[in-house]
Amino acid sequence: MKKLYEILLGRSLLFIILIFTVSILGVYTFLTIEQREIPETEVNLVNVTTAWPGADKSDMETNVTNIIESELFNVEDIEDVSSVSQDDISVITLQLSDDGNPDDVLNDVNNVVSGIASDLPENAAEPEVESLSNNFPLLSYQVHSEDVQNLDGIRDDLEKLEQEVTQMDGVDSVTLKGYEDYKYEIQLDWDALAENQLNPNEIMNEIEQSLNPVILGQDTEDDETVRLSFQDQKPLEVLEQVRVGTDDIPLDEVAEVSEVHEQPEDIVEYEGEPAVSFTVFLAAGEDVPSVSRKVESIMDDSFEGLSDNITVDNISSERENVEDIFVGLYISLAIALLAVIVGTSLGLSWFGSITVMITVFLSVLIGLAPIPWMGVDLNQISVIGLIIALGILVDDSIVVNDNIERRFTVGDNKLDAVYNGVREVAPSVIASTLAIVFTFSPLLLLSGANGDFIKALPSILISTMIVSTVLALTFVPAVRYLIVRKKAPKHPGIIGKAFTWGSNVYADKLLPKIIKRPLLAFLTVLIIAVLSVGLIRFTPFEFFPEADRSEVTVDLIFEEGQTIEKTHEDAQDVLSYMLGEMEHVESASLFTGDGLPNLFGASLEQSGPNTAQIALQIDKEQMSASETIDEYENAVREAFPKATVFMETIIQGPPASAPITVEIFEDDLETLNNKVTDLTETLEADGAIVTSNIGSPVRTMNYSIDYGALEENDVSVSQVKNELNMISEGIPIQEIIVDGDSRETNLKYSDEYTIDNVDIVKTGEGEPETYPLSDFVNIEETEDTTSIQHSNGERTAELQVYSDDEETVNRTIEEFSSNLDETTELTVGGESSDQADFFIEIGILFSVILVLVYLVIAIEFNSVVMPLITVFSIFLAFSGGIIGLFVTQTPISFLGIMGMVSLSGIVVRNAVVLIDFIEARRKAGRFDIYQAIFESGRVRFKPIALTTLTSILALVPVALSGDVLFEPLAVTVIAGLAFSTILSLIATPALYYLYYRVRYRK
Incomplete structure (x- = not known):
């Protein structure tokens, strides 16, 4: 060992130069590593979505969800399978195990889904498999105006901007909220059809034929290939020329083509004006400041050309948050570095103190080099890790340096002093470093979001500690050997x-x-x-x-079955009340429907037409976010008892679930719904606030066909179903393209026609026979939930419980659980x-x-x-x-x-x-x-x-x-x-x- 040290010490200057050269990698890493506010967490989720227009939730569960679920259970590395079956759609969510490879699992799921597509109902769409990404909001703008028509006038511009920004490097996606989509309805006059002995199928076939493209291909003339093309009119103009029936009756005599609004998913408002929300999401593994600056440049140039009657406000900038946080952290890091310099100089000679500080600085730089390969970016946690590391890293260097100085003091020559000084402390330094490495290594195994959140801390400390120990045992003695003070001070340090x-x-x-x-x-x-x-x-x-931020979000949940327009009116009332009571609110955004686009850490567990979210920007100098919630949350609840109200602010950590969740497993749907209702009412009687992932029962009109009446009158079931479709949602036909925009089109009866004034027409050899549609349809009014939930193949419902008295809630749940039948299972989380x-x-x-x-x-x-x-x-x-x-x-x-x-x-x-x-x-x-x-x-x-x-x-x-x-x-x-x-x-x-x-x- 001494021989090795003689070789090392004999080349001290070259070794020192080598160490400084290697540290350049750390400098490069520090300057190029991605910056974020909080650590990036993986979302190991895969969705399998299947549409089946016209199917109710029970049919969807039986014929789609159950079939796909049973096959997905065989896929490896899937930890949990949950699903929701609703009218027209099934969504199955797969949670991957922590050690599973997302790409491999996604490929396996695609293979499984492709293999069972033929087992699904004929009219069901092919299942879509999508890996869910952890979309992180980078920038969010509110584009608003007094008149909604002004916003409609710039829709094309914003949609083009959406496409441009989406294609930028570092951007995952863009969400544009607040615009209503349009569709075309061809509304048939049933009386006119009956008078002209026409039926909807004839008209639908004629429309489809008229809108079909003409395929001419190519021709050959005199050994020359001639390209053939067909120039058609615009689809709406084509429809004006459609003739139907044997008498070639113009379509407009029996139908009216109308442009109508689709059911909106969102209604957005900012500062009391109609608004459109434009939110940009960061791609995984990207740097916040650099990507944000590029996007902001594009956005600013685009918004400059808007008319004066349109205003744009930036309500969220992650770059500003990151820069503000890092300024504070870097100041703390600089102060910590200064503190270490002062601390070491208190008990070491100036030369020894400088040696220790250089060693610590190099340890940090070199220790940073492998950090990107450990899946760590530069965030709050990693910077704090560096600050903690500064305080720990001095230990090795101080111990080695102090012992070398002690050996000089007792009279050792240059080589012996350095060698003996290292040899005496090396075992304990290595052992204590291994103890620290073994202390932090298990933290890398911490599971879930908590593990992702804290991963940077042990990674930084392990890396820098290993480098520090190596440098303390090599670099410090090399410096002390190269530069020897003639006389060691008797009492080194200030x-x-x-x-x-x-x-x-x-x-x-x-x-x-x-x-x-x-x-x-x-x-x-x-x-x-x-x-x-x-x-x-x-x-x-x-x-x-809670973070010391100026954002407060308000979640509003109204009665199930409420229209989005009614929800927006009710949410406006809540917002007006809050603005009147809260003088420290600086601005307010209202999102009705799907809610905020993942801003401020806020999300709705179950969003829909009956939900809304308000985002308040407050003056936190007057009142903090937590104080605002404490003072006003109960007041808003008392003022609007029909709304479920939650006020929240940004939490500095992974998203948290409800304080208490109750999952009830029961195969019989009616029993399950009854148990959910009973437990909800019991908990609410104790003062708790309860929400459910299946929602509360809504008014439901159950239609069923009287097959006895069909047989008696020799009427086909298809006729009845077609008529029911025509008086409700209609039958989809080819999409119509208008100004480059493809719009859905469907064929239906005019709204004046209902089950009570539409007849089944039965043609035969003589005069057509008519029968009231109502003779073949039974209608029963009930109450039912809108979805069926599964957890790992079992029917379930989950309740989210919020209460100040969790002990009472847990006692109530325990008593309720003890009285359940054997067929019902209850778990608490x-x-x-x-x-x-x-x-x-x-x-x-x-x-x-x-x-x-x-x-x-x-x-x-x-x-x-x-x-x-x-x-x-x-x-x-x-x-x-x-x-x-x-x-x-x-x-x-x-x-x-x-x-x-x-x-x-x-x-x-x-x-x-x-x-x-x-x-x-x-x-x-x-x-x-x-x-x-x-x-x-x-x-x-x-x-x-x-x-x-x-x-x-x-x-x-x-x-x-x-x-x-x-x-x-x-x-x-x-x-x-x-x-x-x-x-x-x-x-x-x-x-x-x-x-x-x-x-x-x-």
Whole structure:
């Protein structure tokens, strides 16, 4: 080993140049890596959608959903299968397992669906398979005007802009909301048809024939190929020439071609004016600022040409959010870097401090190089990871540098000082680094959205820690060998004398007292730590905090079956009330129907004509988003009791489910609906707010054919079905193209004709016979839900429950569950359950972490007992973290828990190096056990105190930044480090001495 070091040290300058050259990769990575506000999370979902016009939900379930589901269960790497069967459509959603390959699963699903397409009903469309992407809103504009006709006038321009932006690199898709689509209806006059003895089928066939293209192909004249083409009139002009029946009756004598509005999916309003929402979504793995600037340039140029009566407002810019956040984070990073410089200079010589800082800086840069290949981008979590890394990385360099300086002080020559200085601390440095790597590695296995959210933190720390250790053992000695100071300072550092004084006090006064009564010292520390853990009961809890943002969203759910126009009127009333009560609202958007285009973290579980969302921009200086919700949510609910109202703001974390979800499994639909109704009413009686994925029952008119009457009158069932189609939605025919826009077209009777004034016409040899359509159709008015839900093939319904008294809700659900029949199954989940699952998972991972740390230290010391001494410092850090959160009343949160886990690897370093020094001196034989402990304390006090102080200084800016997401992590690590360092300086030597006495019977 010494020979290798001689070779390395002999080429110190070349090695240093090599390290600086490699660091350029880190600089390039930092400048080019994608920037985002929050980590990108994968959405491993695949949808299989099948349309079957005219089918009701039961037929759709039996003949489409069940058939496709049964085959999809055989596809590997699918974790969950859910479906919804509604009138006319079936949607099956597949959730992939975390270790599944999305491309492979998508290919397998396509193969399965293609193979069973022939088993589906003849009139059903071919199933469409689509992989759902995690669309991230990049920019959103509201284009608004006093007159909706002004917006209609720029529709073509916006649709062309939509196509242009969609094709840009880095853009996933564009959503244009607020425009109504049009279709053509050919409305037949039933009386005119009867008078002229015509039927709808004749007219439909004639229209289809008239609109069909003419295929002429090509001709040959005198060995020359002649291209043949046909120039037709516009479709509407063609329809004017259509003649029907044997008497060639003009179509316009028996029908009217009308342009009508389709049922709108959205109605958008901004600041009380009709609006169109234009939202751009970022593609996966793209950089927010660079893509946003390119899109903004195109958008600005396009909007400049709009008339003065149209206004465009940007209501959401992810680039601005990212830049604002990163400015704050970079300031914290710069302050942390400055704090580390100051911290190291307190106890190291200027030369030593500069060496350590250069090493830390290079560790960060080189450690960043592999980050993109680990699936990590530059976001809030990764930058915080860098700040934490700065505080940890100094440890290796400080320990190595300090020990090299110590060897110079005792008189070693240049080579021996460097070599011996590294050799003495290398085992403990490597072991403690492995402990940190093993601490953070299990966090990469954290499942689901929580795992995706936190992945950047362990990735950054693992990468930079490995590089830091390598550089501490190679780069630091190379620098110290290349540049040797003639005389090592006796008390290096700005407060070097204070550290020397502290080392002497610790070694000469405190340690003798600890060793004199080791059991008492240990029990005192243990009691303090145990009592500190009890403070967790008096510490607030908040899994993911609300962001300090100016957006508040309001979800509105009205009565099932309500038209979108009625919902929009009701939502306008709610908005007017809120604007009158809330003086700090700066602007407001209203989206009726499908709701917001995934803006501000808001989404509707079940959207439709009866739902709406309001997006409020508030002046958070007057009142924060959370204060706004607390003050006004109940007031709005009381003012509009017929609406289900939820006010929310952006949460700094993965999307959360309802606090409590209840899933009821029952094969019989009527029983299932009854159970849902009973439980909903029971929970609402307790004051809870309940929504359901199947919705509440709506007024339903059930039509059925009297087959006995058909047989009696010798009328075909097809005639009855055709007439029912004609008086309702009509029969689709060829689309009509107008000004390049393809519009749906259907054939139906005029609205004046109903089941009561339409007859079945039966032709024969004599005069046609007519029978009232109502003679063959039975109508029954009932109430029914609009969909049938499946979970893994079983019929189910899910309730989302919101209540301030979750204990009462859970008790009510438990009582309800105990009275269910054997055929009905009930399961409880939700955000509370998800959090419980997270704590179980993190508990398992933490156990794995403890085992891995234990094994590393056990191998280092070749002992099965000694690792327990170092692992005790983890408990001390945990206790200290709780004290910090309690004193500052900072909520225990997801990142607070991550701080606890982070401490597990950080704090064992001090104990490992301290015990390693004691063992080395004891085994050398030059010291008895007391001298070994005292001298090790003298040597290790300054590095331990210095690294702890430096780590704390690096995190203080984050703790004081007011960032509600990262404050719990910073507070936890700062308090845990301080508490553990102080008490482990007492507990570690006491435990070691007790171990020594038992082990060697002395």
